[in-house]
Amino acid sequence: MIGHVWRSWRSLRPYEALTFVVAALLFGAIDLTSLVDLDVGGRLPEVLGRHLGLPVVSCAVLLLCWLPAARSSPIHTARRARLVGATLLGSALTIAVIYPLAATLPWPSICDLYALKHGKPSCNMFRISALIGDTLWVAMPALMLVGVLEFRTLRRRQDQAAQDLLREHSQLRRQALEARLATLQAQMDPALLFDALVAVEQAYGRQDPAASARLERLIRHLRLALPRLREAGTTLAAEAELIASYLDLLRDLNGQPPAFDCTLGARGATPLPSMLLLPLVQRALRLGRPQRCWLTADGRITLAFDDEGLCSEDADLAALRERLVVLGATLVCTSAQGRTEFTLQLPS
Incomplete structure (x- = not known):
């Protein structure tokens, strides 16, 4: 219990202290409007010091009582009761501290000056009714202040929970897309590899001099493609090698893939999520008959x-754009004068 109270006091945030100080000054300034009707003379600093200093002391006592309740479990069923109880206890302790302190201060209050002017009894006389009234006078604005702070804390927790939920949703969505991508790869690669194996076997069967080279190209493609089934990330240079080996396999299968030119420079080591570029190549071969393909990187990646x-939208391009949104990247397609460019902008 004592440890919790001590940790609560040490966790005081600047905005919380500022809130209580400002509330204390505003609370103390309420009675200062009565100075207009009183001639305080040279005692004005003493009056101001009394009426602004005592509320600051009161709010300090309230703050020390409020902090342990405010730092209790945010989901505890008795949290509101604890806050109300701590506020009422703080109000009572405030009166217990302020009454003796006010009696020992040599500075006059507005009430003292008013009583002196009109010949009334001193305001320092102890009365039970005044004690109850002052306690309620402190408790009511204190409860309002605590309510505002609790509402702000609740709103902050709700915002944080919403951000955590969105972050978790984004991560789950990313993982789902990566899993779906791996599934598509697993479905696509076996058919291509089976055809390539059959072609190599037939080449060896007819003693084709190029059979050995075709087998080497198949092995190279396997070394590049198989890790994509279990890895979510790669590099731009590795993705370019995958495209080149894919086109070589198509050429061995009597296809007519486009010639592939790659200019990456120092950007070859750029991290890149797997299977962002090869689907664009496969889609281009399915929709058209390109004879050449270029891959360049100069801040942006252009295929x-x-x-x-x-550039026509279809299910494949929509799925790729959906994946890019999750990754925080953008894809822009332009097509004119016998040329189509896909520009990929990765997050910095």
Whole structure:
């Protein structure tokens, strides 16, 4: 219990202290409007010191009582009761501290000056009714202040919970897309590899001199493609190698893939999520007949084809854009004058 109280006091935040101080000054300034009707003379600093200093002391006592309740479990069923109880206890302790302190201060109050002016009894006389009234006078604005702070704390927790939920949703969505991508790869690669194996076998069967080279290209593609089934990330240079090996396999299968030119420079080591570029190449071969393909990197990654009309939206491109949104990247497609360019901008 004592440890919790001590940790609560040490966790005081600047805005909380500032809130209580400002509330104390505003609370103390309420009675200062009565100075207009009183001639205080040279005692004005003493009056101001009394009426602004005592509320600051009161709010300090309230703050020390409020902090342990405010730092209790935010989901505890008795949290509101604890806050109300701590506020009422703080109000009572405030009166217990302020009454003796006010009696020992040599500075006059507005009430003292008013009583002196009109010949009334001193305001320092102890009365039970005044004690109860002052306690309620402190408790009511204190409860309002605690309510505002609790509402602010609740709102902050709700905002944080919403951000955590969105972050978790984004992570789950990313993982789902990566899992779906791996599934698509597992479904696509076996068919291509089976055809390539059959072609290599037939080449060896007819004693084709190029059979050995075709087998080496198949092995190279396997070394590049198989890790993609279990890895979520790669580099731009590795993705370019995958595209080149894919086009080589198509060429071995009597296809007519485009010639592939790659200019990466120092950008080859750029981290890149797996399977962002190869689906664009496969889609271009399915929709058109490009004869050349370029991959360049100069701050942005550009994959270009010497064929128009490859920017039309379809399910494959929509799925790729959806994945890019999750990754925080953007893809822009332009097509004109016999050329189509896909520009990929990765998050910095």
